[in-house]
Each structure stands twice: as C-alpha cells, then as structure tokens.
Amino acid sequence: MAKVSRILLAGEGGQGVQSVAEILAEAAYEEGREAVYIPNFGVEQRGGVSIAFLQISDEPIGSPKFNTGDIVVALSGRAVSRVRQYVGPETVFVYDSSIEVEREELPSQAKRILAIPAVEIAKKELHPRVFNVLIMGAVIRATGVVSEEEAKKAIEKRLGYKFAQDPKLRELNYRALERGMELVAQAG
Amino acid sequence: MPGKPIEGEKRVFMTGNEVVAWAALAAGAEIMYGYPITPQNEIMHYWTRLAPKFGREFLQTEDELSAGFTTIGGVLAGKKAFTATAGPGNTLMQEPMSMAEAMRLPTVVVIQQRGGPSTGTVIYSQQEVTMTTLGGNGEGMRIVYSTATHQELFDYTIKAFNTAWKYRFPTFILGDGYQAKAREPLTIYDPELRGITMVPAEPLVGKPGVPGVDRPPVHLRNTYNVEEELYELVGSLVRDFERIAPEVAEYEAFGLDDAVLAVVSHGVVSRACKAAVKELREAGYKVGYFRPVTLRPLAVPALQEAAQKAGRFLVVESAQGQLARLLKDALYGSTAEMLPLYKPGMGITAEDVVARVKEILG
Numbered sequence: 048m049a050k051v052s053r054i055l056l057a058g059e060g061g062q063g064v065q066s067v068a069e070i071l072a073e074a075a076y077e078e079g080r081e082a083v084y085i086p087n088f089g090v091e092q093r094g095g096v097s098i099a100f101l102q103i104s105d106e107p108i109g110s111p112k113f114n115t116g117d118i119v120v121a122l123s124g125r126a127v128s129r130v131r132q133y134v135g136p137e138t139v140f141v142y143d144s145s146i147e148v149e150r151e152e153l154p155s156q157a158k159r160i161l162a163i164p165a166v167e168i169a170k171k172e173l174h175p176r177v178f179n180v181l182i183m184g185a186v187i188r189a190t191g192v193v194s195e196e197e198a199k200k201a202i203e204k205r206l207g208y209k210f211a212q213d214p215k216l217r218e219l220n221y222r223a224l225e226r227g228m229e230l231v232a233q234a235g
Numbered sequence: 236m237p238g239k240p241i242e243g244e245k246r247v248f249m250t251g252n253e254v255v256a257w258a259a260l261a262a263g264a265e266i267m268y269g270y271p272i273t274p275q276n277e278i279m280h281y282w283t284r285l286a287p288k289f290g291r292e293f294l295q296t297e298d299e300l301s302a303g304f305t306t307i308g309g310v311l312a313g314k315k316a317f318t319a320t321a322g323p324g325n326t327l328m329q330e331p332m333s334m335a336e337a338m339r340l341p342t343v344v345v346i347q348q349r350g351g352p353s354t355g356t357v358i359y360s361q362q363e364v365t366m367t368t369l370g371g372n373g374e375g376m377r378i379v380y381s382t383a384t385h386q387e388l389f390d391y392t393i394k395a396f397n398t399a400w401k402y403r404f405p406t407f408i409l410g411d412g413y414q415a416k417a418r419e420p421l422t423i424y425d426p427e428l429r430g431i432t433m434v435p436a437e438p439l440v441g442k443p444g445v446p447g448v449d450r451p452p453v454h455l456r457n458t459y460n461v462e463e464e465l466y467e468l469v470g471s472l473v474r475d476f477e478r479i480a481p482e483v484a485e486y487e488a489f490g491l492d493d494a495v496l497a498v499v500s501h502g503v504v505s506r507a508c509k510a511a512v513k514e515l516r517e518a519g520y521k522v523g524y525f526r527p528v529t530l531r532p533l534a535v536p537a538l539q540e541a542a543q544k545a546g547r548f549l550v551v552e553s554a555q556g557q558l559a560r561l562l563k564d565a566l567y568g569s570t571a572e573m574l575p576l577y578k579p580g581m582g583i584t585a586e587d588v589v590a591r592v593k594e595i596l597g
Contacts, residue, residue, distance in 0.1 A: 073248060081420065083417055085416055085418070086416065088358060089358060108419070109506045109507045110503065110506055110582055110584045
C-alpha cells in the first residue's frame with residue numbers, strides 16, 4: 048500500500064480542529080497531492096467531541112475514515128478518551144498539557160506521547176483565536192505532511208481577506224504556526 | 236443568456252455534495268426539487284446558491300413524497316429535473332419513483348445513504364441498496380449507479396441525466412454520507428469538451444398538434460382497469476429493461492485470472508477493497524477485485540465469469556448482505572462460495588479487508 052499520512056484531530060466545538068484539517072488538506076491539494084478530509088458528524092449540533100479525519104498521500108486514498116492514525120491530537124479531556132481507539136503502536140499521540148488527565152487515561156499503546164502547552168502559549172504569547180493555527184504547526188512538525196511554506200499559503204488563501212484589513216493578523220498567524228512547530232521540536 | 240457553469244475544465248477540492256450540485260449544473264439540469272435531510276442537505280444548499288446564477292430553479296417541497304412527485308411534474312413538463320435524498324427520505328421517495336417506473340419517466344435521484352433502519356444515523360451506510368434498486372411496488376425497473384470517488388460522483392451524475400433521458404427509466408446515483416461530506420480533489424469539466432453530448436429534454440405532455448391526428452396521443456397511465464392491461468405493460472417494461480441492460484451495465488475488475496478469491500464490493504467500500512487487493516497481490520496472494528458500478532442492472536456475464544474464475548467471493552459491504560443478495564440472484568446456479576464481511580452502517584477500511592482475506596486464505 049502507498050504510504051498514507053493519517054491525521055486525526057479531536058477537540059471541543061470552537062477549538063477549530065475542523066478548520067485545521069481543512070487548511071492542511073487544501074495545502075496538500077495545492078502541492079498536487081491526494082488528500083481526503085472528513086469530519087465526524089452526527090445529529091448533535093453542539094456538545095459532542097469534534098473529530099476530523101485527514102489523509103494525505105501521493106496516490107489515490109482508500110476509505111475516508113481509518114482505524115489507526117499516524118498522529119492523533121486531543122485538545123480536551125473528553126477528546127482524550129474519545130480518540131483512544133485510533134491510537135496504535137505506531138501512533139504519535141499529542142495532547143495539550145493543560146488537560147487534567149491521569150497517566151492511565153492516556154493511550155499507553157502509543158509510540159510517543161507528547162504534551163504541549165498549546166492553550167497556554169496561545170493565550171499568553173499570542174491570541175486565543177490562533178490556537179488552532181498553533182496546533183496546525185505542531186501537526187506539520189510532527190508529520191511533515193506539508194511544507195511550512197505551503198501551509199502559510201493555505202492560511203493566506205483562507206484568511207487573506209482578513210489580513211488585507213489588518214496585516215498584523217498575518218504576522219500573528221504565522222507566529223502561531225512557527226510556535227506550534229517549535230513546541231513539537233522541543234517536546235521531541 | 237447566463238454563461239456555462241464550467242468553462243473548460245478545472246481541478247477542484249470540494250465535498251461530494253458540492254460535486255453533485257456542480258455536476259447537475261454542468262449536465263444542464265434545469266430544476267431541483269428537494270426536502271432537507273442529512274447527509275444530502277448541501278446538495279440543495281449549493282444548488283440554491285449556484286442555480287440562480289445560471290438561470291436554473293429550485294423548489295423546496297413539504298416532504299420527500301412531494302419532492303419526488305414534483306420532480307415527475309418537472310419531467311412531464313419537459314424539464315431536466317432532479318432531487319436528492321437519504322434514509323427515511325428515500326423510503327418516501329419510493330412511491331413517486333414507482334410511478335416514474337410505470338410511466339417510463341426520466342427522473343434523476345441522488346441518494347446519499349445514511350444508517351438504518353428508521354432514523355438510524357445521519358452518518359453513513361450502504362443499507363439503501365435493496366430499496367434503491369428494487370424499492371416501490373413494481374419490478375425495480377430502474378438504473379442505479381454506485382459511485383466510489385468524487386470524480387465518479389461528477390462523471391456519473393452527468394451520465395445519469397443522459398441515461399434517464401435516453402432510456403426513459405428512473406435513474407439513481409447511489410452515494411453515501413462519506414462521499415457526501417468528505418473533501419477530495421477532482422476535475423470538473425464542461426461535458427461538451429469531453430465529447431459528451433447531452434440528450435435534450437422534451438415535454439411529455441402538452442405537445443403541439445392534435446392528438447390522434449397530427450401525432451399519436453400521449454397516454455401516460457399508472458392505473459389500469461384489468462389485469463391483462465397491466466400485465467402487458469409490465470411485460471414491456473421488463474423486456475425493454477432487459478434489452479438495454481447489457482448496454483447500461485458497468486463494472487470494474489482486475490486480478491481475476493489467477494485469483495482463488497475475488498473481493499466484491501461497491502461504492503465507497505470498493506476503495507478500501509481496491510487498496511487491499513493491490514496490497515495483497517503485492518504480497519503474493521492470488522486475490523482478484525470485482526466491483527459492479529451499476530447495481531441495477533448488474534453486469535451479469537462479467538460477474539458470472541468472475542465467479543467461475545475465482546470460485547469464491549468475499550462480499551464486503553456496509554450492510555448485512557444487501558449487495559450479496561443481488562449477486563446471488565445474478566449467479567443462481569453457480570457453485571461459487573460467498574463469504575461475508577458485513578458491517579452494517581459502519582465504515583470499512585483496507586486493513587479490515589486485508590485481515591479478513593488473510594483469515595480466509597491463511
């Protein structure tokens with residue numbers, strides 16, 4: 048089977064996991080690669096854990112969902128238990144260090160478990176609004192699925208109209224992306 | 236005159252529902268009738284956003300019965316009309332589509348399957364196969380394309396309009412919640428550019444001239460007084476359907492010549508099966524792949540040949556044997572063994588298929 052990068056992002060509604068997956072998918076698509084992104088969706092409008100399934104490959108991709116992720120990111124306490132089933136022995140599991148979670152609640156089967164202070168840094172150094180872009184940086188650094196440059200282009204494509212009104216926002220987003228990458232580099 | 240919806244061709248990255256809306260525009264669909272139900276809602280949403288720009292129309296009805304019957308009304312008036320639904324909406328849709336079957340009306344219906352029975356889930360399944368191929372009171376004289384990728388959703392939605400208007404049988408695109416909601420790349424295009432000529436629509440009632448003098452009278456019926464009359468009608472439906480079946484039936488297959496087991500699936504599940512069969516073949520397993528594209532009519536001779544070559548089918552579907560039932564009917568008399576991998580209402584991955592094949596072949 049062709050090498051497929053499988054990324055699963057889970058968090059509370061409003062944390063922006065779906066936008067991260069969508070921007071990454073578009074970045075991969077712009078690089079001319081195959082990408083399939085599907086959100087989990089159900090009857091709930093609010094209140095469930097929001098999960099995004101993203102796959103990127105150089106060849107056509109099979110089923111839109113998958114059993115085991117290469118990287119699984121959980122951004123809330125509930126998300127940690129919800130996504131446990133997608134963690135295998137080759138999975139890098141990333142969660143936010145602000146989540147109060149007992150050691151045994153973490154998926155011990157993972158290849159690596161990384162705790163990153165994404166929430167804290169977004170709040171203190173940047174702006175809570177760019178929290179998801181910081182997570183995107185972390186995913187890029189952990190997987191190398193798309194280049195930093197292509198990710199920036201995809202952000203520009205999506206938020207360019209906002210950047211036009213306030214160029215500082217561009218800088219803020221780019222910094223969030225870079226900080227996310229640094230966090231994983233340091234944690235690794 | 237509004238311009239063409241798609242000039243030339245274009246690489247895009249979008250959801251399956253958006254793909255269907257673009258394909259219907261490109262195919263020259265003039266009006267969509269619909270009632271909201273997940274996971275097909277965005278077909279309506281995109282259509283209502285796009286249609287006015289290209290002089291097309293939309294009518295939201297009070298339910299799916301009405302959406303189906305108004306689609307019939309549109310077709311009778313000579314419009315390329317379509318609707319889209321899912322799950323319990325598909326159940327209601329069977330009543331109008333049975334009428335379309337009786338009157339040979341070229342309706343186009345897009346189904347995005349969700350989990351059942353009843354309200355089930357709004358997410359995904361392949362549990363609407365029996366209903367879409369054979370639903371309604373009647374003999375299931377309808378054409379059903381089961382798509383696997385966004386590219387196919389585009390290609391076959393365009394094709395469905397031509398199939399419907401050429402053969403005058405109700406035509407369905409059978410997708411699912413995964414295809415509806417996932418985003419992936421595809422190329423959308425102006426059909427003309429690809430050498431596809433769209434079959435023109437024409438009014439089926441209210442034609443010019445005096446009936447019986449200038450032209451044969453139009454006599455569209457769904458009610459018959461005597462058994463013999465209905466028997467004659469159904470006979471002609473069956474004969475016509477059987478005559479066109481070899482022309483309409485489509486399938487995809489590989490690796491059957493040396494196969495000791497053929498993995499048979501349809502729709503989005505065939506993507507996982509294709510990946511699994513490729514991987515297994517690379518690892519030296521003699522496994523073949525067969526995928527009917529049309530579930531109605533099935534490509535019966537090709538299926539029989541596959542059964543004869545492989546001798547054993549592994550039928551993989553997100554339903555409890557709905558595809559298998561169609562296959563068994565087509566293969567009556569064959570000694571091919573049929574093994575199941577059924578996960579009703581659940582997604583199936585290549586890993587699931589690989590594991591099952593290894594379990595069978597050891």
